[in-house]
Amino acid sequence: MKKNRDLRESESSKSPDFLSTNITRRKAISKAGAAAIGAVVGAVVAGSGGYFAGLSQAGPARTETVTRTVTQTVTGTVTQTVAGTVTQTQPPPQVVEVTWGIWSWGVELVQDNAEKFNAWNDDVKIKVVDYGLDTFFSGISAAYTAGNPPTIHYSTPDVTYIYQQNGWAIDMEAYFPEIRRYLDDIFPGFRSGFINPDTGLMSGLAYYGGAQPFMYNKRHLDEAGIGEPPKTWEELEEQARTIKQKGINDDPIGIWYGSWGFVEVGIYDFMLGMAEGDKGPYMWDEDLNPIFNDKGSALFRSLRWQLDMIHKEKLASTKGVLYDEAQAVNAFGSGAHTFFWMPDYDLAFANTPPSKEAGNLRMGMNPGTGKVSAIYRSYLVSKATADKGPKHLEAAWRVMQFVGGRTRNGKPDFENGEYFVCRRLNNEKGVGPIYISMWEDPKYADIRESIKTWVDPEIKKQVLFNTYDFFNDPRMTTWWSEWWGYWQAGVARPAIHDLILGNVGTSDDDILRVLNRIAEEWKKKKAESKTGK
Amino acid sequence: MRRGDLKFIIVGLVPALSFIFPFTFYPIAYAAYVSSLHYDLKYPEEIRFAGFNNFIEVFNSYYMADSTMATVTFVALAVPLVVLISLGLALLLSQNFRGVGFLQWLVMVPWAIPLVDSGAIWKWIFDANYGIFNAAMKSLGLIDSYVPWLNLRWPAMLILVVAFLWVQLPLPTLLFLAGIQSIPQELYEAAMIDGAKSWAKFRAITLTWLRPFMLIVAVYVSLMAIWTFDLVYVITAGGPGNFTAVISYYTWSEMFTFLNFGRASALAFLVVLVSIALIIAYFRALRVGRIRLRV
Known part of the structure; x- marks a missing residue:
């Protein structure tokens, strides 16, 4: 548990900056919105909003959002004021690259998913890296040893522990406690596979889950x-x-x-x-x-x-x-x-x-x-990603939710989003989802419908409950x-x-x-x- | 040797050595170095000097005796067969008859097929459910039902040998054919005048002339046999049990399945030493001090 404590301590020292940026952005946007409603007052509010945003923003992409919003909605006078203020203080948008380590299976679908994510996200880009099929474990291990691991990668349960024991992969729950919400949605027979036995924390989300029935x-x-x-x-x-x-x-x-x-x-x-x-x-x-x-x-x-x-x-x-x-x-x-x-x-x-x-x-x-x-496969995030800083870690978490969790248009949304990639894997490749809601929620009716041609969905669900x-x-x-x-x-x-x-x-x-x-x-x-x- | 000759030799060797050094000598030297380390990729923080421990571990491993036996069996069966059959084929293809050109082309075909594909072909031929070999045997009434040949020890070994023969025959055949075609016809004419019979001509002229070629073929085929991995991996995966798990298969396993680079390098280095010893033995056995292919 020491490792877990270390991770938590490390996180607590980082989290204030990490969280404050989100609040600042909301403030900035709300102030910009007010500027659009009131013409005369708006000029002052938007200008000061842009000014404060410029002073406190950690992520430059957010400043750009402010500029664009105001420019499109307010009068010419306001535009000049705000644009002048912001562009003088903001660097160009910075894109975080997330390398996604996969094995050679369904590569076209993976590439297509990556392209969709990239189209939906301006500030985070996925780059797919194929480590082969038989050579996946040795390739990933070699990449870790060489200090150049992918940001996020597939993992099989027989070797996940090795990544964890070596300190190569992190427990995402140590940084993003909200990941735990996914655990109850996983079929009971798989849950232990997503918990690091040494720390008790969730390591990542699921790529897929099935059985050998x-x-x-x-x-x-x-x-x-x-x-x-x-x-x-x-x-x-x-x-x-x-x-x-x-x-x-x-x-x-x-x-x-x-x-x-x-x-x-x-x-x-x-x-x-x-x-x-x-x-x-x-x-x-x-x-x-x-x-x-x-x-x-x-x-x-x-x-x-x-x-x-x-x-x-x-x-x-x-x-x-x-x-x-x-x-x-x-x-x-x-x-x-x-x-x-x-x-x-x-x-x-x-x-x-x-x-x-x-x-x-x-x-x-x-x-x-x-x-x-x-049988199941999971996603792990490398410790090297955490070492690069919160921006990279947050990008990895966003990608992890896209490939193994719930998102809406490529953005995390646990409450109302959908298991986008998991759904495609099931419907296009027959690789079943590990999440119970995908078998029970009517909005995922297509999951059951798409496999009816080769298996009784109800039997498959029962089998998954008996793994x-x-x-x-x-x-x-x-x-x-x-x-x-x-x-x-x-x-x-x-x-x-x-x-x-x-x-x-x-x-x-x-x-x-x-x-x-x-x-x-x-x-x-x-x-x-x-x-x- | 003149000074100018030496310079020419050095300059001439540079292109070849610039490839051989980084891609042959350096890897061998590095393998020797890694073989002295405790180097388990699963635990890279614990890489340390291990002396001869890897060699000792390899010698004491559960697979050493069985894999040595499998390798010796495979080499002992495959090498003489390849040498003899390729020599026979070369003698056949050196004759003048209708269709010899097509046959020469046909013999070269396996050379154009990647090893893994060749392995897959042979695996399918002997498949237990749909293999063409089983179908042929059954249609001839030789078996009652399909037999899982690759689950039987000696049939599995023989299938590997056959696959190896098929893959390796083209180059030795080509070498022998080149050798036969370089024999001066005057030698045969002189022997004929002396009253030599066919066997005497073959033994005294053809075989004697082909001795350096035989050395090259024997060395080449032996090395190929010792290092055979692709066919084993695809056709039998070392089975049944570990009956066909030759040393190169365990070299791969140590490296890519067990991720123990130290032991894998030790094993590879041992095989290199055995290969060198074998080459020296061939040179002595065939009494060829130095290869001269000039007429």
Whole structure:
């Protein structure tokens, strides 16, 4: 919490100047308005207003506003007086540039949003910087290390903590407490992802939020005479067996492990769905000691079930180990599997033409607990921006509200504004909003309408209410520290793939042997850890 | 050597060295320097001298034994195959027959395709759901249902080798072809007068003449094989498990997934040393003290 206190102390020393400029502007404008109404008195008032404005304005752009207003509305005599006074004392308008660090996805839409913002704002300009897709994290980290980070950038929850722990990114709540108003509008299962665990403060707003829900092929179910999707894991197995026996699908349970990421689709969704009471789906205890290498653990149960489905019951295959995201979409969209788990937005591609199964695919509640893993991305602002001063910080906050909050014509407006960029992401790209109001407020009816072609909006909303932020539960995800990548991608994933493929046996003892090996490597890295997190 | 010659050599080398120094020697030297640092990009404030710790960590890492085995297996399979097949192709393409010009052009095609695209092509060929290989095998009745070939250890390794062959064949073929075409016909005529048979002519003249070319091809292909990353990344991503995760794949992982620049540089530097040792070994094995391609 010390960091938090430091930030607050730092802010309190800065805030008077920062706030006073707004008051001065209002005074100046109101005085200028009075000048426009009364011709004779107006000349004096406007002149003095412009004079005082010139003395006290921190932002030159505001002085220009005064000049323009008066010039357009009052008489020629007044114009000369005011214009003469102001132009002699004011420097030209200054524009603050905000660099927006993105990854290479939907770049045209991002550029278009930036252009719209720039058209609506004279004093703040967005410049988009693309850091690539696979190279995003390394690129941003390198930029931070080199002291040249973007003003605002995307972040994934697995690495947000690294930015925060290094002091690279700031908690926006420390500077703009009003950001907290957004938290209640975020679906509960995502909220922890926007809170810095060390400070308890909100770090930023949301880029998007979704889930990796359970999906099924309704045509396959109908042909098999099955009326409802499964509610339990036993029902799922039974339905899969029926579908296979009737020759409708040879590989009904599609498990996507994803060598290129999203290993959690194959692991975490099963752990969450199979969680039992207080045992939960946890991998580590409170002290971050491994508890997954035990027969009673959620991971063990999840792996046991998967191995049985693949190697014993033959209701699933190992194909999912090979899928990248495009292949996963193609596989489910072509009817290769009846049941599947993948990011919700991928259903937009699998369930629409030219996909073979377009219109037949459905999103459902995860069997068992109904809980599924939350996936979301956020916006962070660099500490370097705060160091540049309040003007830059305020510009970043304005941009953050534009891309992840409520604005009206590019200007912040929490009360009456709209989630402009979030709305476009949903309607044009199928990337769902994380804000509850966008699913419930009638003014966002288009959100639900635009996705009706590929998903039932009500089911999607229910799924979003059932997400679990495993990224920010230390008992489930602790790779967001020194061993980020190393343990998960380097150690755990290949070992689990070997297990799934049957290369190292499929018995209970084989599972435990693999899990023990992973646990040992974990303990080794934990002993080397400096943060212990 | 005359003074004027030396000046000419220096001036002649300047254009080449002005590129080689900043883009080859400097990065290697810098990698050597970084390999002596504790340099984790996730914690840049803690960069400090680490001596040989990175090398020790790399040697003791969980992946060292497996990735060394994967690399040795891949190199041992790929290099002889590329050398032999490209030599065979060059011999074929040096003959005079109808359509040889088209064949020469055809052999060069893979060269024009970026490595990542080549990898994607091969990955799709062996796809578990729609791969053309599975379709062909099934239509021939050789398999009952589609097989996820890339999930099987040795098939996955062999697919990588095949993809590597396809990508790497053009240049060695071209080099061998150039070598064959530079052999003076008088040698073959003299051998014919002496009563030499085809095999004797091939062994005594062609192979002997091509020895320096073979050295160049062997060195080039070995280095390409040792440093193969793109194909592995695209086709198998190191799988199944980590069966095809060659050392260069872990160099990339250390650098861009784990963001540990120190260990990545140590690993890269080790591979450079192994590559140099391999080149020296080739020179000795083929008894070529200095490459002379002049007739």
